[in-house]
Amino acid sequence: MAEKEKTIRLDIERFSTDPEDLLAYGFDASGLSGTAAVVAWPGTTMEVARIMRQARQMRAAVIPRGAGTGMTGGAVPAGGLPPGGAIVLSFERMNRILEVDDVNLTVLVEPGVVNGRLQRELAGYGLFYPPDPASLEFCTIGGNVAENAGGPRALKYGVTRDFVLWLEAVLPGGEIIHTGVQTPKGVVGYDLTRLLVGSEGTLAAVTKIRLKVLPLPQDVLTLLAVFGDVGASGEAVSRIIASKIIPRTLEIMDKDCMLAVENRGPVGLPSGAEALLLIELDGHPEAIKAEAARVIEICRMLGAEVTMAEDDDAREALWRARRGVSPALYQLCPHKVSEDIVVPRGNIAAMLSELKALAQKTSIPIASFGHAGDGNLHVNLLPKEKKDLTPVLRELFEKVLALGGTLSGEHGVGLTKKPFIQMEIGDAELDLMRRIKNVFDPDGLLNPGKIFPEAEPPA
Numbered sequence: 001m002a003e004k005e006k007t008i009r010l011d012i013e014r015f016s017t018d019p020e021d022l023l024a025y026g027f028d029a030s031g032l033s034g035t036a037a038v039v040a041w042p043g044t045t046m047e048v049a050r051i052m053r054q055a056r057q058m059r060a061a062v063i064p065r066g067a068g069t070g071m072t073g074g075a076v077p078a079g080g081l082p083p084g085g086a087i088v089l090s091f092e093r094m095n096r097i098l099e100v101d102d103v104n105l106t107v108l109v110e111p112g113v114v115n116g117r118l119q120r121e122l123a124g125y126g127l128f129y130p131p132d133p134a135s136l137e138f139c140t141i142g143g144n145v146a147e148n149a150g151g152p153r154a155l156k157y158g159v160t161r162d163f164v165l166w167l168e169a170v171l172p173g174g175e176i177i178h179t180g181v182q183t184p185k186g187v188v189g190y191d192l193t194r195l196l197v198g199s200e201g202t203l204a205a206v207t208k209i210r211l212k213v214l215p216l217p218q219d220v221l222t223l224l225a226v227f228g229d230v231g232a233s234g235e236a237v238s239r240i241i242a243s244k245i246i247p248r249t250l251e252i253m254d255k256d257c258m259l260a261v262e263n264r265g266p267v268g269l270p271s272g273a274e275a276l277l278l279i280e281l282d283g284h285p286e287a288i289k290a291e292a293a294r295v296i297e298i299c300r301m302l303g304a305e306v307t308m309a310e311d312d313d314a315r316e317a318l319w320r321a322r323r324g325v326s327p328a329l330y331q332l333c334p335h336k337v338s339e340d341i342v343v344p345r346g347n348i349a350a351m352l353s354e355l356k357a358l359a360q361k362t363s364i365p366i367a368s369f370g371h372a373g374d375g376n377l378h379v380n381l382l383p384k385e386k387k388d389l390t391p392v393l394r395e396l397f398e399k400v401l402a403l404g405g406t407l408s409g410e411h412g413v414g415l416t417k418k419p420f421i422q423m424e425i426g427d428a429e430l431d432l433m434r435r436i437k438n439v440f441d442p443d444g445l446l447n448p449g450k451i452f453p454e455a456e457p458p459a
């Protein structure tokens with residue numbers, strides 16, 4: 001952000017064309033990268049609107065950006081940029097929690113607020129915002145809204161979309177819109193809020209967000225169930241839910257993930273186990289004690305050893321291990337390819353054996369972890385050397401779809417999954433999505449080249 005002569009001048013206070021800024025804002029957690037012409041740090045909605053207007057004059061793309069923890073290249077300035085290049089629109093400075101309303105149980109935030117900071121701030125009011133991506137200490141609420149982020153607690157509480165009541169957003173061209181309601185209910189007009197949530201920054205730049213919040217649960221119990229067989233852990237997931245218990249989290253980690261975490265920095269995960277489940281129950285202390293007893297019984301019947309975290313430190317250590325899986329796998333294999341497939345949870349055991357068979361057939365190790373309670377597995381392909389895995393991914397997705405699943409539970413399409421989107425979405429539906437994109441963004445300047453495959457669908 002040096003105040004030297006800039007080749008491109010934006011009509012806002014903070015922007016940069018310094019090569020180091022262009023480099024730092026050119027990639028995300030997908031490992032993909034590109035180069036913007038300029039990085040902008042707006043401080044207000046009006047500045048965002050000015051950038052949008054200027055981008056239209058310059059024929060430049062605008063790439064909204066939160067913290068760059070996205071796994072599919074959504075915030076990367078690449079994938080078909082117009083002649084004017086790209087303006088990365090970083091929401092880092094728009095990071096205020098504007099209002100905590102403990103009567104109506106809502107909170108109003110700017111998009112750059114980091115999820116974990118919001119969780120802590122709300123806890124001080126006895127309030128609770130459930131969506132908790134494993135990246136919560138870095139990712140922003142704006143990025144969560146754009147990706148419809150989930151997280152371990154989605155099993156009981158739902159995903160970001162279930163908590164967004166109202167949005168302020170800026171359309172390409174600079175028009176400011178407000179969608180949704182500030183009340184628990186509201187059915188006037190089309191639900192533009194739900195359309196914008198999960199639109200991956202391709203329809204509008206979100207500048208304010210009103211979220212629903214809940215009272216903080218009275219108590220939490222955390223269980224660690226260690227299995228000698230991966231299939232048994234998948235079966236435990238199905239049986240726990242079938243017994244009418246909905247834990248707030250039901251996370252799975254296979255042997256390779258445990259080894260990777262221990263390699264990165266020992267946290268005391270059991271050695272020799274094939275899989276573990278991290279199970280958390282929340283609610284009234286007596287009720288969750290009874291639920292925990294039933295969960296322990298189910299897991300033990302399937303051959304698991306089960307322990308309960310004795311205090312907050314022990315619980316936090318387990319979550320540190322869980323949140324450390326993705327970075328640990330990166331350390332093990334910097335060119336890993338990570339997918340976040342979902343199957344109906346009754347098919348988790350079948351999916352796990354399909355993954356085992358795929359790893360054997362291709363000789364590519366596959367490490368899996370994730371939100372097993374949602375049927376959402378983070379499948380990590382760990383080839384010895386960097387290579388094109390498109391055919392393997394295609395085979396993986398075929399198996400997922402055959403089991404009634406979907407290609408992505410929470411990471412979105414972005415750049416990495418767009419070659420595969422037609423495996424799941426039909427031509428008519430994809431065409432409708434293109435037309436919606438065109439209504440919001442007729443010049444194709446907002447995050448272009450994302451989601452939609454290059455080729456036009458057949459007429």
Ligand SMILES: Cc1cc2nc3c(=O)[nH]c(=O)nc-3n(C[C@H](O)[C@H](O)[C@H](O)COP(=O)(O)OP(=O)(O)OC[C@H]3O[C@@H](n4cnc5c(N)ncnc54)[C@H](O)[C@@H]3O)c2cc1C
Pocket residue numbers: 028029063064065066067068069070071073074075091111132133134135138139140141142143144145146147148149150151152200201202204205206207326327410411447
């Ligand atoms: C270690 C690790 C663990 C993760 N765990 C989870 C998990 O458990 N659950 C989960 O859902 N995801 C997870 N993710 C993925 C990622 O953290 C989420 O997708 C997150 O929502 C991205 O937020 P961000 O602020 O980093 O957004 P970015 O990566 O900066 O952007 C993501 C997308 O949002 C758009 N965008 C950002 N801000 C705005 C805005 N204000 N208006 C319009 N569009 C915008 C961007 O253009 C881009 O398309 C994980 C990632 C990592 C690296």
